[in-house]
Amino acid sequence: MIQKETLPNGVRIITEEMPQVRSVAIGLWVRVGSRFEEESLAGVSHFIEHMMFKGTKNRTARQIAEALDSVGGQINAFTAKEYTCYYARVLDNHLDVAVDVLSDMFFNSLFQPTEIEKEKNVILEEIKMYEDTPDDLVHDVFIAGLWPGHPLGRPIIGHRETVASLRPEKLVEFYRRHYTPDSLVVAVAGNIDHRRVVERLTPVFGSFDGRSAPVSFTRPQPAYTTVSRYKDTEQVHVVLGTEALPMNHPDIYALSIINTVLGGGVSSRLFQRVRENLGLVYSIYSYLSSYIDSGIFSLYAGLSPANLDRLLRILAEELERLYRQGLSEEELHRGREQLKGNLFLGLEGPGSRMTRIGKAEVCLGQVMTMEEIAAAIDAVTMDDIRRLCRQFFAPDHFTLAWIGPVKKEIKWEDYC
DSSP, rough: EEEEETTTSSEEEEHHHHHHHHEEEEEESSSSOOGSSGGGTTEEEHHHHHHTTTBBBSOOOHHHHHHHTTTTEEEEEEEEEOOOEEEEEGGGGGHHHHHHHHHHHHBBBOHHHHHHHHHHHHHHHHHHHHHHHHHHHHHHHHHHHSSSSSGGOOTTTTTTHHHHHHHHHHHHHHHHHHGGGGGGEEEEEEEHHHHHHHHHHHHHHSSSSOOOHHHHHHHOOOOOOOEEEOOOSSSSEEEEEEEOOTTTTTTTTHHHHHHHHHHHHHHHHHIIIIIITTEEEEEEEEEEEEEESSSSEEEEEEEEGGGHHHHHHHHHHHHHHHHOOOOOOHHHHHHHHHHHHHHHHHTSHHHHHHHHHOOOOOOHHHOOOOOHHHHHHHTHHHHHHHHHHHHHHOOOOOEEEEEEEESSSSOOGGTO
């Protein structure tokens, strides 16, 4: 059962009780990410996430790590485009340890100039590592091409120039502006009692004040083009995608079914045709990423440069087929069941449950039950599928991005 309580200062506490397990996952979800950053501060949200582990008024960086290790727990964090999460996983009898450490990091991190300079070098090395991983980097190249000049089109980690120029006072100012009660969701899932959790968390998170700075989001406008980056690699890495739906759109489950059928698994159209039947790739898949007011639908493949032209022709054919014909009744039924199975199987542990409720609450202010989601998936009709295929899958409404050892000029419009 999912329960929620909002403290007088605006902090939201949301829980999901799972009495059948012996562990607990707790996450501090802050409504801030790379989308909230000015261009000159690109990467500051991710930088602050790193600094939260570098020492507080009460603990050194080593003591933060040892506190959870000593009880067999885990602590970590991640930054996304629209939120940041600090989380811990522990046995149910060690929840107090997790609360104590996470709250200490949240309220008492020092942001010492010497540590900031050291961590700046760490993040610059992280950027270099990321740039040496073309199968990851190509997704950022794609989104920058689809949404040029928009905060959603920037990499979460930032750029070398912006990270190198960040100063301690800028990090602290950004932290104080966004780490506020109205921006914080504390999500807890596992073998817990909601009322006891609220009683434990209220003295910790209910006594600080402040309001987050007003944020005015501008919806990104797509640019359908081709972007590329030459790199001397064995494979060429390709992403082809288009603008899609925001996370709370009523058609999101219909689009998720289309994603499942097109490239969401080993039985999908793309995997069967391109890998199993033709043997052109090792990895090929499609994915759907949704944000507060927009989203993307993309296809990825990694393959030998000699087969790039053939792959692009196949992708154009499959998109045209989807645009003209939609899905079959059998594919719709299979897509429904596969989507529900993936969803429920992926939510058997406290960590995944905590992530689901925390993300939904911090982004949308509401959480659907599993039964509501299953009902929404079952309610998808063939008319919904046909309408969305005509809306999103016209082949000439796609952006192509690739990284690899290809010198000739390639334009997606030549394949449409």
